[in-house]
Amino acid sequence: MRHITTFAGLPVIQFQPGVVDKLDAEGTPRSAVAWRIETEYEDDEEAFRAALDRCLDVVGGASVHALVIGQWGEAYDTAPPLHLLVAARARLPHLRALFLGEMTSEECEISWINHTDVAPLLAAFPGLEILRIRGADGLQLSPVRHMRLRELAVESGGLPAVFLRGLIDSHLPALTDLELWLGVSQYGGDITVDDLAPVLSGAGMPRLRRLALRNAEIADQVAAALAGAPVVPRLEELDLSLGILSDRGAEALLLGQPLTHLRRLDLSHHFISADLADRLRAELPGVDVDLSDTQEEEDGERYTAVSE
Structure with a gap:
């Protein structure tokens, strides 16, 4: 895994005074x-405080519209210092996009990245439009009201149901793009299809246009639920990639409600047979159906793309 080079449509640049x-x-x-x-692996919170202060001093906080937070020390053992970002909110009046935990597996495995309740972060930045989080160990979201957030994504090897419950109980009327990596139970992914029912109903997200339920060991069950989910007709993109979707899930999608209105259907990294893949392409001729990265079972087992 490599570090991202773009975020929120902007090139990512590591802060250094000379770069400015x-x-x-x-x-x-x-x-x-x-x-x-x-900061470095061995660094403590004060090192992160110093790095943040230096960036805002040199760049000018008002010029920071997008922020990517990488390693903050021992991320496998320490939650991100969100209170330092919250304390700096007056110095970041135009922050619109935030990526929290953008680390490679060499720095910290995705399922080991510690987090905490991110609701205070959203409360501190009412103008935030994009929030992306990598890792979900300890991740929570106390119910929050946020009028500007358009995109919310959580990359995880296992997403806890407690986070989903907080999301469902939140008021996010501007949300158009929701991406959740459900992961596997071994790494804390305890979300069930029943838990997802409020999301699939679309009731609390009237503007949702992209729904991505990725990296899921329950991909077949999710596909079956989506076959009749009220949220689907309003979507432009449906993403079930990175999981263990098989013929069972593909058949459910084909036998369910029409998907021909979709612009894109992403099923990449899948366990679908060639015959079912051909049927998906044939029956959805106007849809960009991504069936790349076909997988094979290993000793009768199927694996998501990302777990540890």
Whole structure:
């Protein structure tokens, strides 16, 4: 796994004072990049505070529209210092996009990345439009009201149901894009299809246009539930990629409600047979159906793309 190079449509640049000088010399606005902040594995909270302060001092907090938070020390043992971001909210008046926990597996395995309740972060930044989180160990979301958030994504090897319950109880009327990596039970993914029912109803997310329930060991059950889910007709993109979707799930999609209105159906990293894959393409001729990365069972077992 490599670090991302773009976020929120902007190139990601690791903060260094010399980089700021270079941007200024090129005439590139400081707001035209996503600033990456991280500390070393051995560093403590004070090192992160210093790195954040230095970035905001040199770049100018008002010029930071997108922020990528990488390693904050021993992430497998310590939750991110959200209170430092919250304390800096007045210095970040135009923050619109935040990626929390953008680490490679060499820095910290995805299922080991510690988190906490992210509701205070949303409360502190009412203008935030994009929030992406990697890792879900200890992740929670106390019910929150946020009027601007458009995109919410959680990448995980196992997403806890407690986070989903907080999400369902929140008020996010602007949300158009929801991406949840459900993961596997071995790494804390205890969400069931019944838990997902409020999301599949679409009741609390009137503007939702992309629904991604990825990296799921319950992909077949999710597909069966989507076959009659009220949220589907309003979607433009449906994403069940990275999971263990098989012929059972593919058949459910084909026999369920029409999907021909979709712009894109992403089923990549799947266990679907060639015959069912051909049927999906034939019966959804106007849909961009991604059936790449076909998988084979290993000793009768199927595995999601990301777990540990």
